[in-house]
Amino acid sequence: MAELIFLDPVLKDVIWGGNALRTKFGYDIPSETTGEAWVVSAHKNGDCRVRGGQYDGCTLSQLWNEHRELFGGQEGEQFPILIKIIDAKQDLSIQVHPDDAYARVHENGSLGKTECWYILDCDADATIVVGHNANSTEEMKQMIAEDRWDDLLQVRSIKKGDFFQIEPGTVHAIRRGTMILEIQQSSDITYRMYDYNRLQNGKLRPLHLEQCMDVIHCPHKDYEVIRVQEKTADYELEELVDCPFYAVEHAVIHGQLVRPGLPLYEMIDVIEGEGTINGTCIQKGDHFVIPHGYGDYTLQGNMEIMLSRP
């Protein structure tokens, strides 16, 4: 029978990061400004390695290239999904991502980026940016030229457990005091629109205003998230999004949850507590792929998990 594929995170130092990936998730972070743990990734900028089992030490991209049967034979040059935990101690830049069509032409055949955020934890007064208030690209250019960022950006209050789907072309930013689990298309293409005039190693990070103007949707339209919940004495299971690139669910288990095997494969992130899957121990901070052919499985224990599938 196919075995679970546990992955070790790839940790990233960034100017806006903190140390919560160590204090809350126990990861061995490289600096006190570690902002990202790429927990399920086969991307060339952070390819996760398998921990234990028959593929111990292999990268996820190797498995994708050499053992496509583990992924149900799904087609595609690249493993399609990237999952990160983000610790934003400072504000992230205001940014936007292209869609597949734009990225293919302008970014060397790369994938575009649709992403979604599950708020793992945040300060009481934490906010994020999703959307803008300009009615046209012309108006947006004008507002940027006049430095009217407060008028332009839509700032929203957030709380633990909130969920956002960020479509390509949506202006967005994660802001300080926020921990997020991000599930996204496997792409690293970000067009930076505004960076608060911060310096990194004495220099401003580059902006990509031209590309921003190409891809930002005007006017902004909110993506309406519909959360469908199933509740029993043993668990609460909630479907958060089902889009062309991924489907994501969130579950709180305080007993047992039995799930049918899936046509392709699935990823699980344990974000709180501990338990077992078909008898194998799992705990907060574990991330693994349930490969094709693993079959039905039973989750047991007291834990909170995210489930995602292509």
Ligand code: ZN
């Ligand atoms: Zn983004």
